[in-house]
Amino acid sequence: MADYYTLLTNAGIAYETACKAAGVPIKLTQISVGDGGGAVYNPAATATALKREVWRGPLNALFQDEKNPSWLLAEVTIPPDVGGWYVRETGLWTDTGILYAIVKYPESFKPVLATSGSGKEFYIRSIFETSNASLVTLLIDDTVVKATRAWVMSYLAEELGKLDGKQSVRVAATANVVMNSAQQIDGVAVIAGDRVLLMSQTLAKDNGLWIVANGDWVRATDANTSAKVTPGLTVMVEEGVANGDSLWHLTTNAPITLGTTALTFKMLAGRTGIAAGTYKSLTVDEYGRATAGANPETLAGFGIKDSYTKAEVEALIAKASALPVGSIVAFPVDAPPPGFLELDNSVKSSATYPDLSAYLGGKFNKGDEGGGNFRLPEARGEFLRGWDHGRGVDGGRALGSYQADTLQNITGTFDGYLDINTASGAFGLANLSGALSPLNQKAAYHGVLFDASKVARTSAETRPRNLAIIWCIKAWNAPVNQGTIDIAALSALAQQASETNQGTAKVATQAQTNTGADDSAIVTPKKMTWGFQFQKSGVGYCVFPSWLGGFTIQWGIYSVVSSTADQAIPFPLTFPNSALSAIAISDYTPGSGSVGFVALGALNKNGFTVRSSSGTSTRWLAVGC
Known part of the structure; x- marks a missing residue:
C-alpha cells in the first residue's frame, strides 16, 4: 500500500x-x-x-x-x-x-x-x-x-469557456485542413500554439477552434467540450488574406454534441470581397453586409420591370409621330426643318439616314450611287399625284414613277360650204373669199381659227393655279435622333486636323488648291484633277492639273515637204500662255549611209516652223504653259 x-x-x-x-x-x-x-x-x-x-x-x-x-x-x-x-x-x-x-x-x-x-x-x-x-x-x-x-x-x-465569446484566433481556414503540424493557412504560416478557426472541413463535425501542434492538433480549451461549444459562439480572426480582421459565429442550433454534430460558422463582420467605393446597386447577405456592388446604367440593371426600354420608347415615339419616316410634306421656304430632306434626286448616305434608306429600299437608285448610299426621288417643279392602286383612273403605273405632262384631246369638225361673217371668243376668221355668198351676197370667210390665248392664260404647259413650294421627305424622327447624339464622343474630332492629330478640316477651294499654301484644308479628287487633259496618240499632249500651273507637254511627227522652205507645224493644242521650248530630231534609217538634218525656226504658243532634209521624218517635243 x-x-x-x-x-x-x-x-x-x-x-x-x-x-x-x-x-x-x-x-x-x-x-x-x-x-x-x-x-x-x-x-x-x-x-x-x-x-x-x-x-x-x-x-x-x-x-x-x-x-x-x-x-x-x-x-x-x-x-x-x-x-x-x-x-x-x-x-x-x-x-x-x-x-x-x-x-x-x-x-x-x-x-x-x-x-x-x-x-x-x-x-x-x-x-x-x-x-x-x-x-x-x-x-x-x-x-x-x-x-x-x-x-x-x-x-x-x-x-469563461462556456461563454459564447471566445479568445480570438490567429487565422481562419478557407478550405479543408489536415489537422497535423505547422502549415500555411489563408496566407499565414501558423506554428505550434496558434489558435485556428476551422470552418470548411470535409466533415463538418471537425469544424471549431483548434490549437496548432507539431503533431496532431487538439481543440482549444475554451471550445473542447459540448458545454463550451454553444449556438452563437463568436470569435475574431486576427490575420489572413481573405478572413483577416473578421468576426465569425456558430449558427448551428442546440443540442450540440462536440465531435458528432456538424458545425456551421458564418461571417458576422469582415471582408466580403467588395471593394471600397460608392455603388448604386448592392447585394446584401442575411446579416446586412454588402457582398457585391454595381453601378448599372439601365433600368434593367436596377431591376425595374414596369418601364419601357430605350428601344421601346423610340419605337413608340416613331409610331406616335404625326409624320412617320418617308412622309412627303410641302414647305414654303427653302430650308427644310429638322428631320426632313428636300426631294432633289440627290444621293445620301445610308449610315447617316438609316431609317429613310431602309424605307425607300433603293427604289430610286440609278446604279451610280456608290456603296452604302441611296438616291432620293425628284420632286422639283412637279405636282404629286395619288397612286391609282387598282382604281382604273391612272392605271398601269408603278408607285414612284415619273409621268410627263399632257393635254386631254379636244376634237371637232366643220362640214359643208362655210360662209362666216363673224367670230368671237377663241375663234377667228380666215380665208376671205372674193365671191359673194349666195346667202347674203356678201364676201365671206371660209376658214375658222382656234386660239385659246384669246380668252385664257396660256403657257408651255397645262397647270392649275399653284403655289411654289419645296417638297420634302421625312428622313428621321428628330426627337429621338437628336436626343441620342453623343457630342462628347465627337469632341476628340472637333479640333483642326493635322498630319499628327485627328480632327475636322475644311474642303479647299480651287484657288487654295492651285496656290498650294494652305495646309489646314483638304483637297477633293475633282480639284486634284481640275484642268488635266491627255491625248494618247502619235501626235498628242498632256496638260497637267491646274494646281501644277497648267504645265503642258506636246509631241508629234511630221514628214518633210521641202528642204529649201520653212514648214509651219501647228501644235495639236494651243498652249494657254506660251511655248517655253521645243526640240525636233530627224529620223535615221540604219544602213542608208546618210543622216538628215532638221532646224527649228519661229516658236509660239500655236506652233513652230522647221526646215529639214527632204524625204525625212522629224519627231518633235514641246513644253509650255
Whole structure:
C-alpha cells in the first residue's frame, strides 16, 4: 500500500450502498483534520472517527478527476487564524454525520499567527475512489466556504469557456485542413500554439477552434467540450488574406454534441470581397453586409420591370409621330426643318439616314450611287399625284414613277360650204373669199381659227393655279435622333486636323488648291484633277492639273515637204500662255549611209516652223504653259 492513501470506511460503504438502493444521492458536507493522537498511524476502514480531531469545516469543492471519472477530489482551506498543531489525518463526513472516508495525510504543521509568529492558509486536497461518482453530491454552506486561488482560476476558466465569446484566433481556414503540424493557412504560416478557426472541413463535425501542434492538433480549451461549444459562439480572426480582421459565429442550433454534430460558422463582420467605393446597386447577405456592388446604367440593371426600354420608347415615339419616316410634306421656304430632306434626286448616305434608306429600299437608285448610299426621288417643279392602286383612273403605273405632262384631246369638225361673217371668243376668221355668198351676197370667210390665248392664260404647259413650294421627305424622327447624339464622343474630332492629330478640316477651294499654301484644308479628287487633259496618240499632249500651273507637254511627227522652205507645224493644242521650248530630231534609217538634218525656226504658243532634209521624218517635243 502507498505511504499515504484514502479509505472508504465500512460505515461509508454501508451508507453508499443504502443510498444506491434507495436511489438517493450521497451527500458530503464536511471535512475534518486531526493530529493522529500525536503520531502518524495507518487508518483502518473500521474507523468511525479520527483518532484526535483538531478542526472541522465545510467542503470547498468536490469534483471528478478529469482523467479518471471514478476518482473524486475533495478540497478545503483551513483559515490562518486556527492551528498550532500537526495534521496527520483527515476525514470526509456525510450530512448524517457518518465518517464516509478517512485519509492518511503527510504530517504537516499548521501554524497560527498568535502563537507561532507565522500564519497561513492551509489547503487540503483528498482523493478517493467510488464506484459511481455521479451519485456523490457536495452540500456547501456558501457563507463559510473559502475558495483557493487555483480553484478560482480553474473555475473561472471553466465558466469563461462556456461563454459564447471566445479568445480570438490567429487565422481562419478557407478550405479543408489536415489537422497535423505547422502549415500555411489563408496566407499565414501558423506554428505550434496558434489558435485556428476551422470552418470548411470535409466533415463538418471537425469544424471549431483548434490549437496548432507539431503533431496532431487538439481543440482549444475554451471550445473542447459540448458545454463550451454553444449556438452563437463568436470569435475574431486576427490575420489572413481573405478572413483577416473578421468576426465569425456558430449558427448551428442546440443540442450540440462536440465531435458528432456538424458545425456551421458564418461571417458576422469582415471582408466580403467588395471593394471600397460608392455603388448604386448592392447585394446584401442575411446579416446586412454588402457582398457585391454595381453601378448599372439601365433600368434593367436596377431591376425595374414596369418601364419601357430605350428601344421601346423610340419605337413608340416613331409610331406616335404625326409624320412617320418617308412622309412627303410641302414647305414654303427653302430650308427644310429638322428631320426632313428636300426631294432633289440627290444621293445620301445610308449610315447617316438609316431609317429613310431602309424605307425607300433603293427604289430610286440609278446604279451610280456608290456603296452604302441611296438616291432620293425628284420632286422639283412637279405636282404629286395619288397612286391609282387598282382604281382604273391612272392605271398601269408603278408607285414612284415619273409621268410627263399632257393635254386631254379636244376634237371637232366643220362640214359643208362655210360662209362666216363673224367670230368671237377663241375663234377667228380666215380665208376671205372674193365671191359673194349666195346667202347674203356678201364676201365671206371660209376658214375658222382656234386660239385659246384669246380668252385664257396660256403657257408651255397645262397647270392649275399653284403655289411654289419645296417638297420634302421625312428622313428621321428628330426627337429621338437628336436626343441620342453623343457630342462628347465627337469632341476628340472637333479640333483642326493635322498630319499628327485627328480632327475636322475644311474642303479647299480651287484657288487654295492651285496656290498650294494652305495646309489646314483638304483637297477633293475633282480639284486634284481640275484642268488635266491627255491625248494618247502619235501626235498628242498632256496638260497637267491646274494646281501644277497648267504645265503642258506636246509631241508629234511630221514628214518633210521641202528642204529649201520653212514648214509651219501647228501644235495639236494651243498652249494657254506660251511655248517655253521645243526640240525636233530627224529620223535615221540604219544602213542608208546618210543622216538628215532638221532646224527649228519661229516658236509660239500655236506652233513652230522647221526646215529639214527632204524625204525625212522629224519627231518633235514641246513644253509650255
